[in-house]
Amino acid sequence: MADPALRGQYPMRGLYQALAIAAMCVQEQPTMRPLIADVVTALNYLASQKYDPEKHSSHHLRTLSTPRARRDYSKQTDTGDGEAENEQDSD
Secondary structure: OOOHHHOOOOOHHHHHHHHHHHHHHOOOOHHHOOOHHHHHHHHHHHHHOOOOOOOOOOOHHHHOOOHHHHHHHHHHOEOOOOOEOOOOOOO
16 A cells, blocks of 8 residues: 555555545445544644654564555565575465
8 A cells, every 4th residue: 555665664554544544435325424624633643743763663564465566565665686685475
């Protein structure tokens, strides 16, 4: 779901919260959708959160949801000697 250009440098909790906000916005019944002011407030809050990569370090290849996304990420991090900078999951 996340842009591979982010290279896993984002908090997973923030991603899930943003997805939850998006899911509320696409409810079939308009009366079930949040007010845009509430959406803006929620997204501003998420955007204001500090991200500490040390605190949120994880195997971010696991956060890439498809084999193609993982492959593309691996190509971006290839050091040129055939070895990727980060470990790869085996599928």
